[in-house]
Amino acid sequence: MQKRFSALVLFLLLAPILPAQNTPSLDALKREAVEETDKLQTFTQQMVDQIFSYSELGFQEFETSRYVTGILEKNGFKVEKGIAGIPTAWVASYGNGKPIIAFITDEDCIPRASQKPGVAYHEPIVEGAPGHGEGHNSGMAVNVTAALVLKKQMEKYHLSGTIRIFPGIAEELVATKAFYVRAGYFKDVDLVLGSHVSNEFSTSYSTGKGNWSGLVSIQYFFHGKAAHAAVAPWEGRSALDAVELMDTAWDFNREHFRLSQRSHRVIINGGDQPNVVPSEAAVWYYFRELDYPHIKSLYELGNTVAESAAKSTGTTVDHKLVGSAWPPFLNKVIAETQQKNIEAVGMPAWTDADQALAKALQKEIGAKVEGLKQKVEPLNDPAKDPMGGGSDDIGDISWNVPMVYLMFPANIPNLPGHSWPNAVAMATPIAHKGSNAGAKVQALTALDFLLRPELVTQAWDYFHNVQTKDVHYEAFLSPDDKPAIEFNKEKMQEFLPDLKKFYYDPSRYKTYLEQLGITYPTVHANP
Numbered sequence: 233m234q235k236r237f238s239a240l241v242l243f244l245l246l247a248p249i250l251p252a253q254n255t256p257s258l259d260a261l262k263r264e265a266v267e268e269t270d271k272l273q274t275f276t277q278q279m280v281d282q283i284f285s286y287s288e289l290g291f292q293e294f295e296t297s298r299y300v301t302g303i304l305e306k307n308g309f310k311v312e313k314g315i316a317g318i319p320t321a322w323v324a325s326y327g328n329g330k331p332i333i334a335f336i337t338d339e340d341c342i343p344r345a346s347q348k349p350g351v352a353y354h355e356p357i358v359e360g361a362p363g364h365g366e367g368h369n370s371g372m373a374v375n376v377t378a379a380l381v382l383k384k385q386m387e388k389y390h391l392s393g394t395i396r397i398f399p400g401i402a403e404e405l406v407a408t409k410a411f412y413v414r415a416g417y418f419k420d421v422d423l424v425l426g427s428h429v430s431n432e433f434s435t436s437y438s439t440g441k442g443n444w445s446g447l448v449s450i451q452y453f454f455h456g457k458a459a460h461a462a463v464a465p466w467e468g469r470s471a472l473d474a475v476e477l478m479d480t481a482w483d484f485n486r487e488h489f490r491l492s493q494r495s496h497r498v499i500i501n502g503g504d505q506p507n508v509v510p511s512e513a514a515v516w517y518y519f520r521e522l523d524y525p526h527i528k529s530l531y532e533l534g535n536t537v538a539e540s541a542a543k544s545t546g547t548t549v550d551h552k553l554v555g556s557a558w559p560p561f562l563n564k565v566i567a568e569t570q571q572k573n574i575e576a577v578g579m580p581a582w583t584d585a586d587q588a589l590a591k592a593l594q595k596e597i598g599a600k601v602e603g604l605k606q607k608v609e610p611l612n613d614p615a616k617d618p619m620g621g622g623s624d625d626i627g628d629i630s631w632n633v634p635m636v637y638l639m640f641p642a643n644i645p646n647l648p649g650h651s652w653p654n655a656v657a658m659a660t661p662i663a664h665k666g667s668n669a670g671a672k673v674q675a676l677t678a679l680d681f682l683l684r685p686e687l688v689t690q691a692w693d694y695f696h697n698v699q700t701k702d703v704h705y706e707a708f709l710s711p712d713d714k715p716a717i718e719f720n721k722e723k724m725q726e727f728l729p730d731l732k733k734f735y736y737d738p739s740r741y742k743t744y745l746e747q748l749g750i751t752y753p754t755v756h757a758n759p
């Protein structure tokens with residue numbers, strides 16, 4: 233009896249240890265993950281180039297989504313398509329149990345940003361067409377490469393945990409991630425590792441550099457009455473007058489806003505021709521501020537100003553919420569963990585050709601000529617006085633689950649953003665090497681959390697006791713708001729036949745540069 237009891241005790245003691253003996257140490261797993269990521273360099277490069285060549289605008293990412301989900305399905309991921317009522321959205325999943333780690337990154341591009349890669353001056357692939365003038369073609373290569381590496385290790389060593397991958401659909405319209413949250417896709421997720429193209433290698437926590445804003449994006453549709461503008465103008469009511477009056481009234485308000493307010497507009501319908509009193513006109517606003525209450529009050533003021541402009545002109549108005557985003561707030565525990573991995577991976581080895589392209593482009597556009605960054609960024613304390621800036625609908629996710637946002641170095645510094653110069657590097661060795669480095673950090677950080685469950689607990693501690701201690705998430709979306717899935721349809725269809733001629737064919741060409749016959753780098757003869 234005594235002997236049997238000891239054997240049982242021994243068995244019970246050893247039971248939790250035995251599987252661990254088969255699992256290499258975290259360090260060994262990390263070394264292996266780096267090696268495996270390097271083995272996938274061609275795969276990563278092809279993904280970067282392929283998505284670059286698709287050049288799809290927000291909500292029209294059909295080829296891109298088909299391509300990425302195809303790869304994931306082929307590799308044993310379970311894919312659910314058309315999530316949250318968005319045809320191009322999906323979620324892919326691999327593994328079992330906790331922790332559930334979600335990767336997310338954007339895949340849409342920018343209107344009119346078509347540009348030949350590797351060419352340091354403006355030369356579109358297709359004149360006027362959309363292009364990856366933000367670099368969203370690289371993030372999926374980063375996340376999918378990392379996910380394939382992790383999957384291999386999880387299989388090999390029977391690691392428990394689940395990897396989920398989401399696409400940022402229509403990020404340029406900040407128009408989908410709040411819908412993912414509303415549909416419950418992050419309810420059981422333990423942490424989110426987002427990745428985004430950058431010219432630096434960095435991560436941040438809390439409000440980071442203080443250059444994030446949240447926003448609502450709203451279109452106001454004014455309805456008047458058409459009439460002959462010369463023969464019977466008194467019979468008409470101009471919807472365009474209402475738009476102009478709204479814009480003027482909004483501008484009078486600007487003086488009284490906090491300095492952290494930002495708002496901008498485009499008139500999306502200004503009528504048809506001058507001799508017809510415009511019966512329909514529309515204006516599209518982004519209202520940005522640093523926090524939910526201030527964004528909400530801008531939104532309410534916008535609605536009031538629109539109503540009063542309508543009343544003053546004898547027209548009527550209704551509005552549609554197109555997008556919304558909380559200002560991102562990132563998790564300190566995950567950021568500190570990720571920072572160590574960024575430092576371990578280090579910057580890519582840039583060649584003279586990479587630097588020559590970067591410097592020639594910086595010179596071409598009149599930016600500071602500094603070439604590419606050579607060092608990773610330190611993890612800084614958050615800015616004391618955030619002043620806001622851009623927005624990203626990952627903000628809504630970051631207020632529901634502990635999240636970080638990896639900035640990986642796949643682009644050239646000092647560029648204007650959202651335009652052709654930001655596309656120049658995005659299918660060149662700069663983007664390929666930067667994406668490889670980004671994939672390593674994604675895989676390494678996921679391994680930290682797969683193997684050290686106490687880190688997951690600490691991340692949630694920070695989420696509950698620091699981040700959301702006094703601030704509680706409330707969506708800008710009402711239950712009736714629907715994703716603007718019809719957006720960009722016409723714009724995309726106009727260019728699709730021309731863009732298709734330039735889709736990357738990896739079965740014939742090693743790189744997209746090779747397919748396009750571009751010498752790398754191509755710079756002006758007298759740079």
Ligand SMILES: [Zn+2]
Nearest residue numbers: 338366403428
């Ligand atoms: Zn972006």
